[in-house]
Amino acid sequence: xxxxxxxxxFMLAWRNLWRNHRRTTIMLAAIxxxxxxxxxMTALMRGMVDDMLLNGIRSLPGEVQIHHPAYRDDPSINNSxxxxxxxxxxxxxxxxxxxxxxRVRVPAxxxxxxxxxxxxxxxxxxxxxxxxSFDADTIYEGRFLEDSSDRGLVIxxxxxxxxxxxxxxRVVVMSQDPDNNIADRGFRIVGIYKAKxxxxxxxxxxxxxxxxxxxxxxxxxxxxxxxxxxDYRNVDNWYPRxxxxxxxxxxxxxxxxxxxxxxxxxxxxxxxxLVWIIIVFLALSFGLVNTLVMAVxxxxxxxxxxxxxxxxxxxxxxxxxxxSLLLLLIGLLLGNILAVGTVIPLQAGIDISIVAExxxxxxxxxxxxxxxxxxxxxxxxxxxxxxxxxxxxxxxxRAASYDPIxxxxxx
Amino acid sequence: MSSIVCKDLCxxxxxxxxIITGLDHVSIEIDAGDFVxxxxxxxxxxxxxxxxxxxxxxxxxxxxxxxxxxxxELGKGPLADMRLHxxxxxxxxxxxxxxxxxxxxxxxxxxxxxxxxxxxxxxxHQILKEVGLEGMEDRRxxxxxxxxxxxxxxxxxxxxKPTLVLADEPTANLDSVTAGQLMDLFVELNxxxxxxxxxxxHDTRVMAYARRLIKMRDGKIISDEKQQQPQxxx
Numbered sequence: 001x002x003x004x005x006x007x008x009x010f011m012l013a014w015r016n017l018w019r020n021h022r023r024t025t026i027m028l029a030a031i032x033x034x035x036x037x038x039x040x041m042t043a044l045m046r047g048m049v050d051d052m053l054l055n056g057i058r059s060l061p062g063e064v065q066i067h068h069p070a071y072r073d074d075p076s077i078n079n080s081x082x083x084x085x086x087x088x089x090x091x092x093x094x095x096x097x098x099x100x101x102x103r104v105r106v107p108a109x110x111x112x113x114x115x116x117x118x119x120x121x122x123x124x125x126x127x128x129x130x131x132x133s134f135d136a137d138t139i140y141e142g143r144f145l146e147d148s149s150d151r152g153l154v155i156x157x158x159x160x161x162x163x164x165x166x167x168x169x170r171v172v173v174m175s176q177d178p179d180n181n182i183a184d185r186g187f188r189i190v191g192i193y194k195a196k197x198x199x200x201x202x203x204x205x206x207x208x209x210x211x212x213x214x215x216x217x218x219x220x221x222x223x224x225x226x227x228x229x230x231d232y233r234n235v236d237n238w239y240p241r242x243x244x245x246x247x248x249x250x251x252x253x254x255x256x257x258x259x260x261x262x263x264x265x266x267x268x269x270x271x272x273x274l275v276w277i278i279i280v281f282l283a284l285s286f287g288l289v290n291t292l293v294m295a296v297x298x299x300x301x302x303x304x305x306x307x308x309x310x311x312x313x314x315x316x317x318x319x320x321x322x323x324s325l326l327l328l329l330i331g332l333l334l335g336n337i338l339a340v341g342t343v344i345p346l347q348a349g350i351d352i353s354i355v356a357e358x359x360x361x362x363x364x365x366x367x368x369x370x371x372x373x374x375x376x377x378x379x380x381x382x383x384x385x386x387x388x389x390x391x392x393x394x395x396x397x398r399a400a401s402y403d404p405i406x407x408x409x410x411x
Numbered sequence: 412m413s414s415i416v417c418k419d420l421c422x423x424x425x426x427x428x429x430i431i432t433g434l435d436h437v438s439i440e441i442d443a444g445d446f447v448x449x450x451x452x453x454x455x456x457x458x459x460x461x462x463x464x465x466x467x468x469x470x471x472x473x474x475x476x477x478x479x480x481x482x483x484e485l486g487k488g489p490l491a492d493m494r495l496h497x498x499x500x501x502x503x504x505x506x507x508x509x510x511x512x513x514x515x516x517x518x519x520x521x522x523x524x525x526x527x528x529x530x531x532x533x534x535x536h537q538i539l540k541e542v543g544l545e546g547m548e549d550r551r552x553x554x555x556x557x558x559x560x561x562x563x564x565x566x567x568x569x570x571x572k573p574t575l576v577l578a579d580e581p582t583a584n585l586d587s588v589t590a591g592q593l594m595d596l597f598v599e600l601n602x603x604x605x606x607x608x609x610x611x612x613h614d615t616r617v618m619a620y621a622r623r624l625i626k627m628r629d630g631k632i633i634s635d636e637k638q639q640q641p642q643x644x645x
Binding site: 019404 | 507
């Protein structure tokens with residue numbers, strides 16, 4: 001089979017590429033910028049969606065939750081579960097689990113002397129809660145809860161504004177006990193927190209778990225067990241083990257099932273990234289095809305000569321595709337370097353507070369952290385190579401189809 | 412034994428509404444090791460006949476055999492294989508691949524044939540020396556004169572030891588001295604390597620080198636004569 005060896009084909013392709021420096025440089029610049037745009041914009045979009053998802057998961061809170069099977073339909077105190085048994089405690093030791101906590105979570109009403117608001121009362125164990133969801137550093141006045149028997153209350157800054165109350169003042173929290181009687185208690189506000197999303201400040205109030213259990217006459221029961229890991233995307237790798245240990249009597253769900261909107265957001269983002277990359281590529285492909293068509297058009301006689309010397313049409317086709325591949329690979333290399341070089345300095349965060357209110361409606365915070373994912377980079381590179389070679393087939397096929405005599409006589 | 416046998420070849424071309432006859436029932440046999448010139452004015456059919464012999468062009472009718480290969484029965488791929496393994500081509504111009512050096516141009520055909528690097532290197536060096544281009548191996552075509560470029564093309568045509576070299580107006584772009592040197596080289600290769608040469612030309616100086624002179628007009632052979640070939644000293 002008369003096929004030019006790969007090394008010779010590479011050398012010929014490389015030299016042919018640089019016959020027209022200007023054209024090759026312009027095309028390389030276009031591929032580089034295109035690839036940069038694919039990866040950089042994807043990193044920004046990923047960062048935004050990551051932020052939305054993490055904020056969403058934080059407001060659940062927990063990547064995997066164990067509840068009473070009826071809790072999601074009726075999150076009342078009647079649908080509580082027992083504290084983790086030995087088997088579940090053992091399962092929670094697996095390396096993927098970075099932290100877990102059990103909490104009482106009930107709808108409640110908080111009243112100050114000025115106003116009354118509906119809230120979600122979380123009875124928490126502070127040490128483990130801060131590892132799962134609450135960031136103790138967000139306390140901007142007072143302190144966080146010290147232990148699960150702490151009798152103080154931590155509320156959000158927005159809620160404090162609404163209630164026109166302040167640190168050190170007393171408020172009354174009301175809910176229902178399992179016998180459907182009103183359970184109420186006076187709490188002194190020991191801390192006020194600020195969250196990334198104002199909606200969280202208006203929703204959650206925190207008290208010690210033992211204190212809330214006593215208030216609601218729950219014994220050791222809790223509303224939910226919340227578990228977190230290093231990467232919310234990999235939850236499928238470990239949550240079945242927890243589900244098995246938790247048993248059939250409870251409902252063990254990953255975050256994307258607890259909040260299906262968040263789950264579909266991730267899937268939608270994957271689709272959006274793919275569409276974005278393909279759109280950028282389509283813009284690029286016109287330049288790529290034009291470059292190759294011109295390169296072929298300028299070398300018609302030479303192609304005829306190669307055929308006359310005994311090069312098969314298929315070898316001519318491979319030769320032109322090799323030139324396209326080289327062009328794409330160099331463009332990809334430069335584009336990737338440029339993308340990584342521009343994303344890394346921005347990973348400390350881009351301040352978008354100027355549009356923070358609008359962004360908050362979407363569930364994102366005022367700092368945007370670009371998220372450069374290896375999978376996204378691989379996808380962009382593979383798409384550019386595969387589609388690039390596919391679009392190059394047309395000019396390559398044209399070159400391979402020349403009649404040697406017509407090609408040699410071309411003026 | 413005949414190196415080439417053409418029987419009753421016909422070929423017409425459409426040029427606008429006009430039908431031009433390229434070959435009109437041409438039959439010819441060329442012996443192995445012969446040195447043949449096809450001569451005649453432009454449009455006489457000599458290049459068409461040369462291209463048909465080399466499998467570059469397909470006649471409308473008739474049979475062509477090169478060695479043991481029935482050329483008119485081959486598809487594009489096998490035709491390319493035949494050109495690669497049996498035939499060396501020298502064209503009037505645009506003979507070399509401009510991005511390759513003289514040595515790389517010579518080695519190109521051997522690379523396509525899959526010959527090992529060491530053998531390629533040895534033979535290309537030897538053949539370039541034989542055509543008088545020693546020391547110019549690493550020059551690109553643009554750095555060589557027209558005559559030197561044709562010598563590289565000749566070196567490439569014979570480096571794979573073909574049984575047949577087809578040359579189309581090889582001296583057309585050369586001055587008389589360089590043309591003479593090139594023809595001396597052809598005769599030397601013909602005599603020393605027993606390669607069959609078929610040269611299409613309308614240059615009378617070139618015709619003088621042939622052992623057999625075939626004259627064509629309007630796609631027909633009008634005369635076919637044997638003549639004395641000058642002896643070239645080594």
